[in-house]
Amino acid sequence: MKSTGMTSMERVFTALSHKEPDRVPMFLLLTMHGAKELGLTIKEYFSKAEYVVEGQLRLRRKYNNDCLNPFFYAALETEAFGGEVIFREDGPPNSGLPCIADIEMIRYLDPPTVKESKMLHRVLKAIELLKEKSRDTVPIIGVVMSPFSLPVMQLGFDKYIEVMHFHPDLFNKLMQVNKTFCIEWANAQIKAGATAICYFDPVSSTTIIPPEWYHKTGYEIARQTLASIKGPTATHFASGFCLPIIDYVAKTGTAAIGISSMEDLSQLKHACKNRLTLLGNLNGIEMRRWSKDQAREKVISVIQAAAAGGGFILSDNHGEIPWQVSDETLHIISDTVMNHGVYPLKQS
Numbered sequence: 001m002k003s004t005g006m007t008s009m010e011r012v013f014t015a016l017s018h019k020e021p022d023r024v025p026m027f028l029l030l031t032m033h034g035a036k037e038l039g040l041t042i043k044e045y046f047s048k049a050e051y052v053v054e055g056q057l058r059l060r061r062k063y064n065n066d067c068l069n070p071f072f073y074a075a076l077e078t079e080a081f082g083g084e085v086i087f088r089e090d091g092p093p094n095s096g097l098p099c100i101a102d103i104e105m106i107r108y109l110d111p112p113t114v115k116e117s118k119m120l121h122r123v124l125k126a127i128e129l130l131k132e133k134s135r136d137t138v139p140i141i142g143v144v145m146s147p148f149s150l151p152v153m154q155l156g157f158d159k160y161i162e163v164m165h166f167h168p169d170l171f172n173k174l175m176q177v178n179k180t181f182c183i184e185w186a187n188a189q190i191k192a193g194a195t196a197i198c199y200f201d202p203v204s205s206t207t208i209i210p211p212e213w214y215h216k217t218g219y220e221i222a223r224q225t226l227a228s229i230k231g232p233t234a235t236h237f238a239s240g241f242c243l244p245i246i247d248y249v250a251k252t253g254t255a256a257i258g259i260s261s262m263e264d265l266s267q268l269k270h271a272c273k274n275r276l277t278l279l280g281n282l283n284g285i286e287m288r289r290w291s292k293d294q295a296r297e298k299v300i301s302v303i304q305a306a307a308a309g310g311g312f313i314l315s316d317n318h319g320e321i322p323w324q325v326s327d328e329t330l331h332i333i334s335d336t337v338m339n340h341g342v343y344p345l346k347q348s
Contacts, residue, residue, distance in 0.1 A: 005021075008067065008137060009137055009138055011025045011066055012313065014310065015310045015311060015312060016311075018274050018310045018311040020308075023337065023343060024314050024343075026063075026064070026334065027067045027313055028059070028316075028334070029316060029320055030063075031072070031320055031321075032045070032323045033323070033330075034059060037059065038054060038058075042087060042088065042089065042090075043093070046093070047122075049129060052122075052126045053126050056070065063334040067141050068139070068140045070126040070142065073093040074094075074095075076119055076120065078095045078150070078154055080112040082112075083097075083098070090323050091323055099154055100154045100159075103162070103163055109174065111184070114188045124188060125192075127192040139196060141198050142189030142197045143198045144186045144197055144198075144199055146200060146203075147178030148178075148217060148221045148222070149200060149202050149203040149218075150178050151203075179221065186199075186229045190231040194231065196232040196234060197231060197232075199225075199235045199236065201237060202237055202239075202240050204218030204237065205237040205260075206245060207237075207260075214245050222252040226253045226254060233255060234254060234256035234258065235249060235257050236257070237259070239319075240260060241263055242260065242268075246272060250275040254276070256276060256279050257278060258279045258280060258319055259279065260280070261280065262317075265278075268281075269305065269311070277310075277311045280316070281302060281315075282302065282315065282317060282333070283316070284317060284318045284322050287322070290329055295332040295333055296332055299314070299337060299340070299341075300336060303337070304347065
């Protein structure tokens with residue numbers, strides 16, 4: 001059954017208001033699957049904004065998705081800093097060699113401008129076209145890498161940890177450069193028509209740094225950055241743990257939080273109640289191997305654990321569903337939401 005009581009925009013904003021819409025909103029964050037729909041390689045698909053727009057529109061019709069996702073790939077931002085991108089046939093494009101080869105280069109680093117970054121223009125064009133075609137009936141989700149997490153691609157993990165712990169002057173300079181870029185990039189997407197910005201911040205997760213480090217670093221950087229973004233935001237930890245830092249995340253001003261499938265969903269729901277909307281938390285890696293019954297059971301389980309009272313959007317736990325997840329599994333996820341995610345929820 002397909003719910004027709006609300007538009008996707010109304011459904012999502014009702015859930016974000018911690019109220020129950022007509023059914024559970026569903027964000028299938030599909031990036032590369034659009035290439036399959038158009039019969040293109042991943043590299044070809046991301047070469048033109050029009051391809052991404054057509055892919056997103058087809059995927060929304062196919063799976064009753066409640067968002068449009070003009071995200072291309074994370075390495076796009078380091079590409080704007082002069083870094084290389086490595087394309088694969090069956091996975092997301094990744095950063096090549098770090099664009100900051102020596103940490104001393106940070107002293108002379110300037111942020112790229114959106115106006116001069118042609119690779120960013122493709123994303124903005126995709127957002128503009130999606131805005132035109134969707135007519136405000138479905139949220140368009142822009143994406144930025146947090147200033148605190150981007151250095152993993154800029155420097156490599158080992159050098160970034162060195163800078164973070166032993167070179168406070170270089171760390172502060174890098175954060176200032178990255179904040180300037182992040183704010184400009186986020187606001188350019190909002191101006192182009194994005195409804196909200198997803199702020200990806202995996203390094204802030206307690207999977208990577210202890211909570212006390214988050215309080216001193218990722219939290220302060222997020223608080224300052226999000227305050228300058230001219231639209232609503234969701235913070236995503238890309239499958240990293242976040243339960244121990246929920247209270248601080250709520251203070252950053254973000255509206256929603258991308259959560260790990262490895263943490264207790266009921267505890268997360270209780271901790272976030274009336275403060276943060278949960279976004280998650282289907283395991284995208286396991287999703288590649290799910291049987292029909294497993295897919296159905298997983299969706300029903302997360303709905304029952306977190307959907308009551310609103311404040312929940314069903315999605316994967318990482319923010320990007322792997323290329324290898326089959327159409328059949330995606331259809332089952334969608335059909336299960338349509339049949340078991342209708343409010344008032346039925347307990348099974």
